[in-house]
Ligand SMILES: [Zn+2]
């Protein structure tokens with residue numbers, strides 16, 4: 483199966499395990515590479531992000547682990563950079579996942595992926611109760627951020643659907659909704675054709691979402707535009723380091739992709755999907 487994951491959290495942010503425990507779990511699974519992606523410090527301090535001081539400790543510890551386990555696994559020190567990041571330099575990391583987790587209005591920050599109620603509050607207070615207005619704003623902010631910043635991997639592109647099980651919040655087949663998501667994909671691929679879009683199983687583990695991010699219509703569009711994908715578990719604990727990877731590989735294969743990219747110490751590599759079944 484696919485033996486890599488570049489989206490990994492630890493106790494430095496909102497993960498449940500130490501970086502060392504995550505490395506040992508990955509080695510136990512026979513992983514080729516493991517990338518850490520702690521949540522970047524943000525303009526508004528959060529319990530789920532690293533502080534600026536902790537980010538320095540995080541870099542130091544990951545670098546120690548890199549050396550210690552260099553004969554067993556490729557370890558990379560990345561960051562999950564939020565569009566409202568502050569106090570750090572993206573160039574200090576081996577790679578960057580670019581994500582949008584919040585909206586901001588008049589200095590107040592609203593969480594997108596904390597609970598359905600938090601997202602609804604943002605829709606009501608910022609977007610006049612309109613999920614389409616919210617979607618338009620989210621996707622254009624994400625594309626602006628990815629295009630203007632050093633980002634190597636697009637994080638959970640349709641994160642706003644996290645709590646939309648059984649279309650609880652809005653209709654994802656709506657043409658207007660879909661046009662905003664597809665426009666973001668087009669803008670990102672035009673500006674950065676080699677960027678990786680992640681197929682992310684995180685919400686399958688955490689809240690029982692049925693399929694990974696992104697939704698099939700988005701992933702199909704990425705495929706048709708010649709985009710590249712990686713597979714991640716957005717893992718917050720040792721139990722989920724390769725959660726639902728078999729299902730996700732099937733999902734990627736069904737869309738038409740023939741290879742999946744992954745990060746190593748010597749750069750981005752890819753594996754043919756047929757090889758994953760041998
Ligand atoms: Zn995230």
Ligand SMILES: [Zn+2]
Nearest residue numbers: 489491562716
């Ligand atoms: Zn994450």
